[in-house]
Amino acid sequence: MLVSLVRAPSLLAVAGLLLAGCERPRSDAQRPQPPPPIVTVAQPLKQMVANEDEQVGRFVAVDAVEVKARVSGYLETVHFRDGQLVEKGALLFGIDRRPFEIALDIARATLQQAESNLVLANSDLTRAKELVMGASITQQVMDQRSAAKRTAEAAVLAQKAAVRQAMLDLEFTQLKAPVSGRIGDSRVSAGNLVTAATSPNSSVLATIQSIDPIRFEFTLDESAYLRLQRRKDGAKTPGEGLPVKLKLIDENDFVHRGSIDFVDNAISRTSGTIRGRAAFANPQSLFTPGLFGRIRIEIAEPAEALLVPDAAIGSEQVRKLVMVIGDDDVAKPRYVKLGRAIDGLRVIEDGLAASDRVVIDGLMRVRPGLKVTPKAGTIASVASAPAQAN
Numbered sequence: 001m002l003v004s005l006v007r008a009p010s011l012l013a014v015a016g017l018l019l020a021g022c023e024r025p026r027s028d029a030q031r032p033q034p035p036p037p038i039v040t041v042a043q044p045l046k047q048m049v050a051n052e053d054e055q056v057g058r059f060v061a062v063d064a065v066e067v068k069a070r071v072s073g074y075l076e077t078v079h080f081r082d083g084q085l086v087e088k089g090a091l092l093f094g095i096d097r098r099p100f101e102i103a104l105d106i107a108r109a110t111l112q113q114a115e116s117n118l119v120l121a122n123s124d125l126t127r128a129k130e131l132v133m134g135a136s137i138t139q140q141v142m143d144q145r146s147a148a149k150r151t152a153e154a155a156v157l158a159q160k161a162a163v164r165q166a167m168l169d170l171e172f173t174q175l176k177a178p179v180s181g182r183i184g185d186s187r188v189s190a191g192n193l194v195t196a197a198t199s200p201n202s203s204v205l206a207t208i209q210s211i212d213p214i215r216f217e218f219t220l221d222e223s224a225y226l227r228l229q230r231r232k233d234g235a236k237t238p239g240e241g242l243p244v245k246l247k248l249i250d251e252n253d254f255v256h257r258g259s260i261d262f263v264d265n266a267i268s269r270t271s272g273t274i275r276g277r278a279a280f281a282n283p284q285s286l287f288t289p290g291l292f293g294r295i296r297i298e299i300a301e302p303a304e305a306l307l308v309p310d311a312a313i314g315s316e317q318v319r320k321l322v323m324v325i326g327d328d329d330v331a332k333p334r335y336v337k338l339g340r341a342i343d344g345l346r347v348i349e350d351g352l353a354a355s356d357r358v359v360i361d362g363l364m365r366v367r368p369g370l371k372v373t374p375k376a377g378t379i380a381s382v383a384s385a386p387a388q389a390n
Contacts, residue, residue, distance in 0.1 A: 037370070039362035040377035041325050044306035046354055049347055051227075052340065053299045055276075057218030061289040062279075063179040063210040067092060068197040070172040073099065075190050075205075082185035085285075086177045086208065093175040093205055095194065100173055104166035111159035118152035125149045181210035182285070209289045212282040216246065216258065218295055219273040227299040228263070244278045245296045248286075254296050256280060306352055307345040309379060312360045313338070322352065323359040323366050325374050331359070331366045345379065 077094035080086060125145045131137040177183070184207045188194060194203045220228065228242075240261065245254035258280035267274045278295060280287060287293075313336075314321050321333045334356065339347030352358070359366055360377055 036329070036373045037362060037365040038373045038375055039325070039359045039366055041357040041374040042360050042377045042379050043356065044308050044348060044352055044354060044358060045345065045379040046304060046306060048302045049305040049307075049339075049342065050298050050302045052296050053220070053224045053227075054294055054296050054340070055218040055220065055224075056292065056294055057216050059287045059289050059291045059293065060215050060217050060277075061181065061209040061211070062213060062215055063181065063208070064289070065178050065208045066204050067175060067178075067183075067206045067208065068202050068204055069093075069095060069175060069194040070197055071095065071100065071169050072196045072199065073173065073194065075188055075192050075194050078186050078190055080183055080186075080206075082183075084183060085211070086180065086183050088177055088180045090177045091174060092177055092183070095173040095175070097170060097173045100166065100170040104163070104170055107159065107162040107166040111156070111163050114152065114155040114159045118149070118156050121145070121149040121152040175205065177208060179208055179210050181208045183208045211285050211287075213279050214282045214287045214289070215261070216278045216280060216287075216293060216295060218276050218278070219271070220263075220276055221273055222267060224297075224299060225263075225267065225274050228297070242298065244298075246278075246280065246293050247296075248291070248293050254294075260297070305339065306348045306354060307342065307379065308348060308352070308358055309344065309360050310341070310346050312358055312363060313346060314363055322348075323363060323368075324352075325357045325359060325372060329371050329374055331368060331370050331372055333368050 073095040075093060076096045079091045079093065086092070125148070128137055128142050128145045186206055188203055188205050192203075194205065195201055240263075242260045244258050244260060246256040246258060247254045248256075258278045260276060261279045262277040264275040308322060312322050314323070314333075316333075316335075319335050320338055321335050323331045324334045325331055334351055336351035337349040339349045341347075357374065359372075360379065362372075366372060
């Protein structure tokens with residue numbers, strides 16, 4: 001009797017296990033389904049957007065000059081510090097003047113001699129005219145004295161030109177800045193022999209780059225050029241006087257203002273682009289020739305556009321898409337063509353309607369055909385909020 005009471009619990013346990021093993025697993029329809037994910041949706045933001053094109057380019061000086069000597073001689077003085085700003089007409093270099101002063105004195109003395117010969121030739125011709133032709137003087141003598149006068153006049157003119165040339169050479173010993181701007185370093189030290197620019201081995205003494213105003217060169221592709229061509233606004237050349245904006249490599253916004261002053265007359269056959277140029281004021285010398293920047297050009301008139309946050313845009317290989325929530329709260333993909341970014345938003349050029357409800361927060365929780373729980377939001381709140389992981 002005692003043995004049967006002890007075994008009873010074991011039999012009951014075995015029976016319970018058998019019953020548990022006979023229970024059937026629940027089907028997928030019987031399992032509890034997770035609730036639809038909550039996502040924030042909003043209609044695209046409609047606003048007027050300027051049709052602008054961005055290009056990369058670099059600054060170039062309006063005037064870039066190589067300072068060379070116009071006469072040969074020994075460099076005597078340097079009148080500037082390397083890299084300083086110089087004004088037009090400022091003295092830069094001095095060449096030894098003494099040989100040129102001597103040459104000027106010789107030219108002046110030779111001129112006086114020629115003028116004396118002219119006075120004598122005039123006197124001889126005057127006396128010849130007072131004599132009786134045929135009785136006192138022959139026609140040949142008269143012609144000789146007339147020719148002597150003309151020769152003396154020509155000699156005076158030649159010597160006057162020699163004096164002016166000597167004065168010019170003496171003036172050229174003082175090398176002055178032909179333009180205002182920033183000068184580079186002195187390439188030649190005082191005491192060296194410099195040769196004239198007309199010589200094959202002429203010496204470059206320094207270079208000057210103008211600073212204010214300054215130009216910015218860039219290129220446009222054919223489609224951008226055609227849009228610019230259609231927006232002449234009465235100008236004779238495309239884009240002439242069109243306002244532009246620029247930002248430097250360390251700036252976040254286009255804060256500098258300028259205008260287009262030149263577009264080339266032919267599109268390059270090799271690159272398919274055309275060269276353009278804009279002018280900018282540079283009173284603080286912030287811009288330097290050779291410095292890179294990004295320019296924004298208003299290619300066409302402003303037009304109404306649809307904008308969504310960058311967080312609402314997904315990728316499928318090379319295509320871009322947004323998730324749109326229909327009336328049945330089911331997510332559907334819309335492939336879109338993107339435009340430029342404006343204040344944290346992205347212009348949608350094609351593929352989206354103004355009435356669509358776009359997922360602007362929670363994109364990673366959505367897949368095509370999935371039913372969601374939409375929560376109304378605003379584009380402006382998402383654009384102003386800091387980016388967070390979904």
